[in-house]
Amino acid sequence: MNITITSASHEALNLQLKYPREFSGLKQLEERYSHSTATWGNLYINELWFDGACVFQSTIEANKPCRLSMQCDNSCWLMNFLLDGEVITSHGNKSNIMLKAGQYNSLYCSELNIEAGIKQTTRIFSVCLTRRFIKHLFWKSPVFNDGDLANESKTIFVTENQPITQQLKAIISEINKAAQPAYIRRIYLEGKILELLSLQLKNSLLEPVEQPRPATNNDLQKLQAVKQLLEQNIKTPHSLNELAKKSGLNDFKLKKGFKETYGHTVFGYLAELRMQKAQSLLQSGLTVSEVADTVGYKNAHHFTVAFKKRFNLRPSEVGNKN
Incomplete structure (x- = not known):
């Protein structure tokens, strides 16, 4: 799996983040820190991943407006929690989606291709889950087997812009502060990611709604x-x-x-x-x-x-x- 982050050519930023297939690794947890500089400012990314999931903590120090592009060459479920700043994104046929500080959204797609406009210092907490990880969770669900997620060519906004609740903030904080030994931390982090997922699915566009069947x-x-x-x-x-x-x-x-x-x-x-x-x-x-x-x-x-x-x-x- 590869994720590429670039800015407009004259701004000279091209950051490639390479991962093993399905975020699997030799260790129970893999960690990496990346820093790139451009004429508009700095991009800092802390990553933590294990089989099926990757957590990003990104800080964009923008001293003037810039545009960033993010591509991923595999199917993924991406959750974005904007902690500071303001981002205007375009993805597929959805454009000018404004995400403000204190909001989050999530989407599922076969190939990620997001354009983001940024005007100020911005902090984003993101979680990327692979198709296999999601399929394992929903393997008997009509949402995956014969629903929207079964169609890999589609991009689905699972959760439109929603406020980051105190409960979600607490989970993000717990993920950031986790400091157990690797073999315990890996289990702990997966549990917290599943909490984030379950909370946002309560109000998501994919939540199955049972339609009453008229009596014969x-x-x-x-x-x-x-x-x-x-x-x-x-x-x-x-x-x-x-x-x-x-x-x-x-x-x-x-x-x-x-x-x-x-x-x-x-x-x-x-x-x-x-x-x-x-x-x-x-x-x-x-x-x-x-x-x-x-x-x-x-x-x-x-x-x-x-x-x-x-x-x-x-x-x-x-x-x-x-």
Whole structure:
């Protein structure tokens, strides 16, 4: 794997960072420090890598505006956390993406080719993960096997610009300060990198969203029968097992299908039926105890608590308002 960083030809910077395949090495951890000078300033890079992953800490001391280009000749997942400064990047068909201090983004691509405009001193913390490393994590996931990452010709912004949270800052700090013996540090760093990855995936564009499947006509008829049973028996309702047997639905289809079709759980719908019936009976002049018994509450106090929670009004106040 090779990463090349260059600036415009007249600015005379050409830094080539060469790595073994998949960032593998003879040691448990490999470290390197690089420094390049150009007319616009200095570029400092501290690198730390092990099989499948590389951590970069880059400082660009720019005394005047400059443009840098970064290329990688292998598929990779790149996370960029901007600690100081401001960067305007272009990648593929995405241009003029501004990353400000305190923000991060990440992308997956088959061949990395980024152009970055920099106007001031900038500090970037980056993590590069190889395709094999990512595939190992997602090997049974539709995201990799038949999703966007399966298409190597695509460049995908996994996470658009997001704020670097305190939790992310803490992990970056822990990575920077890690000082255990190499065989322990290597395990520790991989764990921290996986933490960074999992936190950013919570809000990423790749996070699978399960789309509810509409009930079949046959199942819909059975769910309608369950709804009618609930409406006809609000005082002495059937149990879930009884509803499942009477409707011919299994427990999973009953609970999941009812929620998706009617917007309530089975017993959430029952509770709403009871409250609506109770409100109507109270307005007709029945006492609180009579209403509680009619809608299936053995204890009037429990009924009062449930009614007040639903309507923000005690049952005894309903008649007073009318």
